Amino acid sequence: MKLSSGFWQTYKEVPADAEIPSHRLMMRAGLIQKSAAGIYNYLPFLVRTIRKVEEIVRSEMDKISYEVTMSVVTPGELWKESGRWDVMGGEMLKFKDKRDRDLCISPTNEETITDIFRGVVKSYKNLPTSLYQINTKFRDEIRPRFGLMRGREFIMKDAYTFHADVECMDKTYQDFYDGYCKIFERMGFEYTVVEADAGAMAGPGCKTHEFQVVADTGEDEIIYCKENDYAANIEKAQTKRAKVDFETSDSTLTEVPTPGMATIEDVCNFLKKPQTHSLKSLVYTASYTGKKAREEDILIQLLGDDTLNEVKLKNFLGCDRVLPANDKKLKELGLPVGFIGPHGLTAELRILLDSAVNADAAYVAGALKVDVHYSGLVPSRDITAFETVDLRLSRKGDLTWDETGTVDVRRGIEVGHIFQLGDKYTTAMKATVLDKNGKAMAPLMGCYGLGITRTIAAAVEQNHDENGIIWPVNVAPYHVYFASIVKSDEYKTIAEEIYRELLSAGVEVVYDDRKAGPGFKFKDADLLGLPLRLVFGERNFKESGELEIVERKSGTKHTCKKEDVVSTLQKILSGLS
RNA sequence: CGGAACGUAGCGCAGUUUGGUAGCGCACUUCGCUGGGGGUGAAGGGGUCGGAGGUUCGAAUCCUCUCGUUCCGACCA
Numbered sequence: 001m002k003l004s005s006g007f008w009q010t011y012k013e014v015p016a017d018a019e020i021p022s023h024r025l026m027m028r029a030g031l032i033q034k035s036a037a038g039i040y041n042y043l044p045f046l047v048r049t050i051r052k053v054e055e056i057v058r059s060e061m062d063k064i065s066y067e068v069t070m071s072v073v074t075p076g077e078l079w080k081e082s083g084r085w086d087v088m089g090g091e092m093l094k095f096k097d098k099r100d101r102d103l104c105i106s107p108t109n110e111e112t113i114t115d116i117f118r119g120v121v122k123s124y125k126n127l128p129t130s131l132y133q134i135n136t137k138f139r140d141e142i143r144p145r146f147g148l149m150r151g152r153e154f155i156m157k158d159a160y161t162f163h164a165d166v167e168c169m170d171k172t173y174q175d176f177y178d179g180y181c182k183i184f185e186r187m188g189f190e191y192t193v194v195e196a197d198a199g200a201m202a203g204p205g206c207k208t209h210e211f212q213v214v215a216d217t218g219e220d221e222i223i224y225c226k227e228n229d230y231a232a233n234i235e236k237a238q239t240k241r242a243k244v245d246f247e248t249s250d251s252t253l254t255e256v257p258t259p260g261m262a263t264i265e266d267v268c269n270f271l272k273k274p275q276t277h278s279l280k281s282l283v284y285t286a287s288y289t290g291k292k293a294r295e296e297d298i299l300i301q302l303l304g305d306d307t308l309n310e311v312k313l314k315n316f317l318g319c320d321r322v323l324p325a326n327d328k329k330l331k332e333l334g335l336p337v338g339f340i341g342p343h344g345l346t347a348e349l350r351i352l353l354d355s356a357v358n359a360d361a362a363y364v365a366g367a368l369k370v371d372v373h374y375s376g377l378v379p380s381r382d383i384t385a386f387e388t389v390d391l392r393l394s395r396k397g398d399l400t401w402d403e404t405g406t407v408d409v410r411r412g413i414e415v416g417h418i419f420q421l422g423d424k425y426t427t428a429m430k431a432t433v434l435d436k437n438g439k440a441m442a443p444l445m446g447c448y449g450l451g452i453t454r455t456i457a458a459a460v461e462q463n464h465d466e467n468g469i470i471w472p473v474n475v476a477p478y479h480v481y482f483a484s485i486v487k488s489d490e491y492k493t494i495a496e497e498i499y500r501e502l503l504s505a506g507v508e509v510v511y512d513d514r515k516a517g518p519g520f521k522f523k524d525a526d527l528l529g530l531p532l533r534l535v536f537g538e539r540n541f542k543e544s545g546e547l548e549i550v551e552r553k554s555g556t557k558h559t560c561k562k563e564d565v566v567s568t569l570q571k572i573l574s575g576l577s
Numbered sequence: 578c579g580g581a582a583c584g585u586a587g588c589g590c591a592g593u594u595u596g597g598u599a600g601c602g603c604a605c606u607u608c609g610c611u612g613g614g615g616g617u618g619a620a621g622g623g624g625u626c627g628g629a630g631g632u633u634c635g636a637a638u639c640c641u642c643u644c645g646u647u648c649c650g651a652c653c654a
Contacts, residue, residue, distance in 0.1 A: 015647095519613075521613095548613095
């Protein structure tokens with residue numbers, strides 16, 4: 001591509017709302033253009049990268065799955081059939097056609113694929129079945145941000161598999177797991193696979209893993225332990241606290257005045273006790289939908305310096321959502337904010353004690369009266385009824401569950417997520433096949449997502465410096481930025497020859513033949529981040545008859561004769577990742 | 578959905594408090610000089626100040642409504 005006749009514009013400044021490097025750099029490098037909140041137009045250079053990522057994904061998927069393309073607009077009936085029309089709620093973009101029929105833009109495709117499957121497969125003999133697509137999705141995220149990282153419209157590879165039994169589902173799951181590893185390795189990522197929470201997608205007990213690209217700006221927190229190879233999303237992570245010193249000497253239940261002290265910190269400082277000698281009380285309301293729709297108020301007891309993991313709470317209760325009680329709710333229950341405790345409750349509350357709490361130790365806790373706390377509260381003695389359950393949020397310095405290692409935290413970008421779904425959709429949508437005995441059975445399903453555009457954002461997030469993007473070779477829009485900085489017609493002709501030679505040799509090259517100074521071109525080259533920059537300058541060429549090649553990532557410089565340009569470039573490229 | 582802020586040229590911003598000719602930097606166009614890290618001089622083009630209504634002799638500026646965007650929180654394959 002020749003830049004003089006090309007469509008490309010870079011920028012020194014970008015909109016103030018671009019916060020993270022990948023968003024800023026993609027804007028500055030002229031790769032994307034915002035169309036609406038969380039919706040972007042993909043410009044030519046980015047489209048080439050998208051194609052490359054798609055091809056890497058395709059080549060691995062084609063080994064284990066068939067590619068299909070599902071409709072982007074899907075009928076509401078399918079979602080009503082699976083029961084998700086109402087459950088998906090806000091993030092599904094719904095609308096009506098001129099005949100007043102419900103439609104939506106696919107935020108995900110379990111329903112569609114199950115519909116496709118049941119229309120074709122009638123026998124166990126066709127199992128396992130594995131289908132995938134690469135397509136645009138739309139999720140009306142409440143808060144899109146960070147450019148392609150969390151857009152509302154995005155490109156995703158999603159695959160779905162159907163199985164007669166668990167063994168088969170496990171085997172296919174492993175195939176996708178391995179395939180994903182290959183994909184992310186080929187893209188040159190530093191990534192990690194973590195245990196994840198399945199959320200609303202799958203039933204309990206089903207496997208699910210996330211593929212996380214390591215990056216400080218990632219939105220997810222990963223708990224990991226090098227020694228014993230443990231890694232889990234913080235939502236899922238189960239760890240134990242490092243040794244806690246419990247209070248056992250003074251266990252006389254005593255009221256202590258704590259005027260105006262409504263935080264653990266204040267109370268513990270005042271009483272000169274470590275926060276681990278206090279209990280944090282949190283009040284949540286759990287909602288259950290469906291046939292047994294109801295609400296339940298929960299009082300949670302954590303060690304004073306621990307944080308609640310809401311996902312664990314939700315999973316333990318098996319409810320559809322949990323919400324922290326607001327002031328109004330607390331008033332209804334007669335609970336004074338800042339002085340809530342588990343002893344002497346009058347309201348109907350289900351009490352959950354975090355498993356890190358030693359039920360036989362003594363604690364400081366709210367006394368249910370404004371400006372009063374208890375000291376010497378012993379849960380096993382002073383709380384009428386409670387359940388013990390792991391609810392705390394893991395954190396750095398914790399021990400692994402088997403206590404063989406210490407965990408650390410780092411941030412990641414979720415670029416892939418694989419699930420075992422069980423028979424949730426096949427049962428709900430009556431996608432049954434006949435088994436060996438001629439009996440109808442609902443196949444088990446797996447589903448496997450990989451965000452193409454998010455992966456690209458992650459690639460930039462992980463590969464950039466202060467001057468711009470540094471594309472890994474396999475996903476770079478082009479391989480070589482050919483900056484011609486010659487002036488005279490004579491040399492321009494030579495530059496043109498070199499460009500034509502590169503083209504005919506099949507080198508993926510951008511030819512910067514614009515009327516601009518060298519500095520300008522070098523800045524643009526760095527910003528765009530192609531792996532190699534080939535410089536043709538009169539000064540060097542006159543002196544030595546050589547051109548210069550600079551590696552974007554390392555800054556390493558090479559020189560070569562004009563006739564060796566193609567072979568030298570190819571040689572350097574083959575050594576890069 | 579709760580809280581907050583912001584909409585002035587393609588982008589970044591000033592002007593709004595105290596109503597009176599719509600500005601600056603980058604980008605863009607033309608010409609010249611320059612030519613190894615966004616160089617430089619001159620001359621240009623581009624804005625119904627998000628929209629609607631109101632107050633006023635006069636509104637980017639004051640008032641009301643509305644739309645859009647962003648931030649914090651909650652939410653989230």
